[in-house]
Each structure stands twice: as structure tokens, then as C-alpha cells.
């Protein structure tokens with residue numbers, strides 16, 4: 001078995017607090033990484049995410065980053081034509097430092113390749129609400145979907161391409177990874193078909209059957225005026241789509257404006273019967289048109305990003321990090337998008353569930369499904385959860401599963417929350433399974 005890459009994600013505050021050389025020493029010595037990447041545009045999320053406090057940060061116990069800031073040097077000329085501009089940090093210890101350049105310089109000295117990630121949200125919630133509300137996705141009720149940009153909106157599109165143009169033009173990086181949230185899918189009511197949904201390790205749709213996943217799409221986005229017009233221009237009967245979606249939204253949320261005795265009756269029939277996805281798509285083909293439209297929109301977006309990067313520096317990989325299993329719920333048809341991706345990362349962190357059963361039942365099917373979609377030749381990177389409650393034993397099992405499922409490398413998530421014993425388990429697993437690391 002051959003791996004081409006073992007990489008790990010780092011945050012700017014990690015580099016500040018622990019020191020970049022200490023971190024790279026640890027990752028190289030304990031885990032044998034041959035690449036690292038900076039989360040260069042980070043959303044608003046408590047760190048460390050899955051534990052109360054950091055295991056080895058010498059400066060602080062916990063950190064709350066600002067909402068959707070970039071941590072590379074802002075190059076304003078790349079955003080001159082963009083209505084939305086990126087925000088930089090205002091924290092004293094983070095601002096005015098090009099954290100990406102700093103990591104690149106340190107990595108180069110050690111022969112490590114350095115990449116960058118654009119994470120889930122690329123515009124902060126405050127400006128999304130106050131300055132760019134029309135750029136944000138809308139659900140069928142007309143509600144704004146948080147801070148998630150609509151990928152058919154020209155201002156959103158212009159902004160996201162500017163980010164990639166900036167990174168590809170100004171940095172000697174081997175890849176740009178993103179796990180941007182694409183089209184939103186929403187959680188179903190808690191009592192959906194007897195499933196008590198839990199805030200699991202990192203998953204929003206794993207606990208649903210495929211009908212539940214389909215319905216979660218209908219509660220999501222986007223039904224903004226731009227999407228409505230674009231769908232109509234493509235020959236989709238958008239009025240019919242929306243009236244069907246309102247029917248199901250009323251069934252799922254009888255208390256809403258679309259609720260009625262009829263939708264309440266439908267709700268009970270959906271919950272109580274053995275209805276399946278095929279039947280729903282046969283009865284309401286407009287739902288399929290809608291799902292196809294979302295996927296086509298995402299594919300166009302990815303083609304634009306890919307072409308942008310390649311026109312500037314063809315050697316930079318464009319990598320998508322699938323942050324949920326069955327990612328068609330977010331509008332991602334991996335088979336369709338595959339020509340515009342150099343590599344794909346599966347974001348399964350089930351090692352951190354602490355359970356071998358959960359690890360085996362979640363990781364294998366997710367990996368195999370991505371491999372099926374992208375084909376056998378596309379570079380495929382498997383994430384390994386290295387944070388507690390992951391244990392060395394579970395990590396070794398995760399590495400073995402990854403190799404078994406045809407992964408070409410590993411991506412450790414995330415250094416900030418990992419114990420050193422967990423970091424060491426990566427190198428041990430490589431050695432014990434005779435995996436060759438081929439740079």
C-alpha cells in the first residue's frame with residue numbers, strides 16, 4: 001500500500017502559541033507528515049472543538065476565533081472588483097502577520113509541502129445580515145440561511161473567485177483545500193420517523209435514512225430570486241418545484257405558514273408508511289429537477305474555481321473536503337464535479353467517537369462511496385480523527401481502514417486537540433501496516 005501524502009491542519013493561533021518549529025517537529029517526528037496546511041480562512045468555532053480544553057497549548061486553555069477571517073496578508077488589489085471583501089483579524093497577536101507565508105517559509109526549510117484551507121463560511125454573520133442579505137441563501141419560507149452565500153449570486157461568485165485568485169497568485173502552496181458549505185440542507189424535526197437525531201461527531205445527515213436526507217434538502221436552499229430565475233432559464237418549472245417543496249415543508253413543520261390539516265395528514269402518512277425515495281421522485285419529478293439544478297450550480301462553481309487556479313498556477317491542487325457523507329444533500333455530485341478537482345478529502349473523524357463499532361460502521365462506507373464516485377485514479381485523502389476520545393488503537397484502525405478503502409493519503413484533524421500519543425499512533429500505524437509513504 002502506498003500513501004502519497006500525510007498532512008495536518010494548523011491554525012494561526014496554534015503557530016503563535018506553540019511556535020511553528022515546535023509544531024512541525026512534533027508532526028514530523030511523531031506522525032511522519034510530509035505536508036501541512038494552514039486553515040487560512042476560518043469560521044467562528046470554539047477551539048478545541050471536541051474537548052473542554054487544549055491538551056498541549058502552552059498559552060491558553062481555549063480559543064474563540066473571530067467569524068470568518070483570513071489569516072494571510074490581504075492583497076486589496078485582488079478584491080477591487082468584488083463587492084464583498086475579506087476581513088482580517090483585529091486580535092493584537094494575530095493581526096499584521098502573514099501566517100500563511102510564515103508557515104510556507106518554515107515548511108520549505110524542512111522539505112514540507114504547505115497548503116491552505118478555506119473553511120466552512122467565507123463571510124461573517126454580521127455583514128451577511130446587514131450588508132449582503134441578498135447574497136445569502138434563502139429557504140422555501142424565505143428565511144436567510146445564516147451566513148451561507150448563494151453560489152448562483154454574481155457578487156458571491158465574484159468574491160469566492162477573488163479569494164482563490166489571491167491565494168494562487170501570491171503563495172507557493174501545493175494545494176488549496178476547501179470545505180465551504182455549498183447548498184444548505186436542514187435538520188428534520190427531532191421525531192422524524194422514530195429517529196432521535198443527535199449532535200454526533202461531525203454529522204448532520206448520517207442518522208437519516210435516504211428519504212430523510214432528501215427531505216433535508218427541501219428544507220434547505222436556495223430559493224432566492226437569482227436561483228429562481230436561473231432555474232426558470234434552464235427550463236425548470238420553478239413554480240411547480242416551489243409548490244411541491246411547500247407541501248413537504250408544511251408536512252415536516254405543521255406549525256409553519258405552509259402547515260394545514262392536509263399537510264398534517266401527509267406528515268403522518270410519511271412517518272407511518274414504508275414510503276421510499278424512488279416513489280417520491282416518481283411522484284414528484286420536479287424534486288429531481290431541483291436536486292439536479294443545485295448540483296449543476298455547484299459543478300459550475302467548481303469549474304470556475306478550478307479554471308481560476310489553473311490559469312494562474314497549474315501545479316496547485318484544488319481539493320474538496322467533503323464535510324458530510326452523502327454530500328449530494330449539499331448539492332455536490334462528486335462524479336460530475338470530479339473533472340474539476342485534483343483531490344478529494346473525506347472528512348470522517350469517527351476515531352474520535354471512541355467506539356470501534358462506530359468507526360467501522362461509518363468510515364468504511366463513506367470512504368468507499370467517495371472512491372466509487374471519483375473513480376480509482378483520483379487522489380483521495382482520508383481524514384483521521386486524532387482528538388480525544390480517539391485512542392492510539394482506534395487511530396491505527398482508522399489508518400488501516402483508509403488504506404483498505406483505497407485512500408492515497410491521510411489528513412490529520414486536528415493537531416490542536418491531539419494528544420502526543422495519538423500523533424505517534426499515525427507513524428506506528430504506517431509502520432505496522434507496511435504502508436510506503438511516497439512523496
Ligand SMILES: [Zn+2]
Nearest residue numbers: 150222224227
Ligand atoms: Zn440562491
